[in-house]
Amino acid sequence: MATPTQKISDAGVSIWLDDLSRERLNNGSLEKLIEEKNVVGVTTNPSIFAAALSKGEAYAAQFKELAGTDLEEAVFAATTDDVRAACNLFISIYKSSQGVDGRVSIEVDPRLARNADETAVMAKKLAETVNRDNVMIKIPATVEGMAPITKTLAEGISVNVTLIFSLERYREVINAYMLGLEQALENGKDLSKIHSVASFFVSRVDSEIDARLDALGTEEAKALKGKAALANARLAYQVYEEEFSSERWERLEAAGAHKQRPLWASTGVKDPAYPDTLYTTELVAPNTVNTMPEATLDALAAHGEVTGDTVTGTYEESEEILNKIEQLGISYNEVVEKLENEGLEKFDASWEELLATVRTALEA
Template sequence: MTTPTQKLSDAGVSIWLDDLSRQRLASGGLQALIEEKNVVGVTTNPTIFAAALAAHDAYEEQVQELAAAGTDVDEAVLTITTDDVRAACDLFAPIAEATQGVDGRVSIEVDPRLAQDAEATAAMAARLSATIDRPNALIKIPATEAGLPSITATIAEGISVNVTLIFSLERYRAVVNAYLLGLEQALENGKDLSGIHSVASFFVSRVDTEIDKRLEAIGTDEAAALKGRAGLANARLAYQVFEESLDTERWRRLAAAGANPQRPLWASTGVKDPSLPDTLYVTGLVAPHTVNTMPEKTLEAAYDHAEVTGDTITGTYAQSNAVLDEIAGVGISYDEVVAQLETEGLTKFEDSWAELLQTVRTALDNAR
């Protein structure tokens, strides 16, 4: 019997696991997910690394070596995290080779404290890429306004990028432009465009969490009927932007030079509201050339009981616009929500980074 995750893969959805640890690599657990549940990539973040360090003794020997060498906490974080990402890149190398670099990708995040400094972000992206030294690594750069030039600069250097923290359609269009501009500069620099890849991580569940909270505060039947609908509508309209970006002379010129499309990636796909189906952001966002990064709980739910019926995005654009219009009609400002989510998202990134630094600092202190 064809599994739901196989059906997702057949429909053009790449399943990437939103988790990584040395234990998962060493135990063969990640390899099993590749073989059994169609996982073809991995994303990481500071919270994931902090949890892995706190939960497993797989890092103990390396931490002791770093402590004995007098390594400071920032360098220790760089060493530990890039070692894990490099090992994961090696594990996924056969998939990367088989898909010409489209999948088999492992993402690592630039220090979010640099998010408002484009030059420093681009420099850190280059350092991460050089340190990992694997063609299937993706460097995560937040899609802040200040981050847009660093996306362009990083792509122009031939480094593949996962653009993260996208909530609004307007910002997504700016991200697409930043990618295309980077490809144009890469072409001028004599880079091989076929080796440059990118995904644009569009966050889903957090949109519903914030808008549903506001709908509940309004308290009318009309507002209640809109619960759990904004996240899908917003993401589906992002896919429309993706399709439109490929139907331009600008893109066709780049494609003729070997460029790869920047695929939409559905992030934040774990359902936060228990009253909603636990596979909502999986089954509702099926379309070709997309990535769905799933926490393990969501992956397990999808594998177990997701009802995959084919493309659930194409042809929904009028309906999705209507949902956002109705939300505006009950008094909720889309622009205000997405701006708040970006601000909160960046704060969460910074808090997660601080948590990771503290976890490593504690481990180093205990080892000294």
């Protein structure tokens, strides 16, 4: 019998691990997840690197060599080395999937999220330093992030657009992607070599909206708990289907372009009252990615009930859920704006933690 991770893969969902560390690379645990749990890619972020480098032992030799160098250069060297090593590990999957999977994502310095020009410069530097075809550069989907997303794609660099919460912003992300491909075509780039994912954050939507529903305290409010995040993500898939069936897209596809796949991020359940596989088995749809923390991946592998596509055909119901929440006085626009700002603040805090960890290691 097929395992749950095999079933979800067969249904069109690529499983990426939302974690990376040198320890994981050295001890073979990442390779084991590839072999046993259908993992075909990796995503990283400042929080993940802060946790990895805080363990220290696996990085001790490198930090000894880097002692006396600039702090930020040391962080850059350690993180890009890990991503390059992971890219090497996934190269056979990258080749066998024609570049769709076998991807490893690394994020631009989150402190640049509101600075378009510096984000574009950093994205190019990361791509050139890792120097692997299967790297993806993560750029946050802020208003200021749209231009560097387009510019990076136009140079033939694959991009993971991260920190998407709202449907309106998602449409802007897709526009930035298509614009980047159009410019890449003008620049003489091979569109078939450029790939992208749009990382739509899931669980944080429930955390924020559930707290507001609890504050209302009515039976109607309680009945809507745990439903907003799935509704939002499913409507994002509807946007994906609409935008990638347009005439504009058909012209790009004819030139060799690939659809920008929706990626479900923040899929670890925050509320223990909910099933630990909620944001995996309930977000199954063709041509998507689900990047999972290891605990979520383990839960899916152990007892996930995969029943096929759980997204298409749910749009009317999903829209009704979000409308009901809005009617209770909970502003969708206010929620998604707050979540974006908080997401950037969390990444900034993790980056500062990362710098502090490396500073201590270099001094030692």
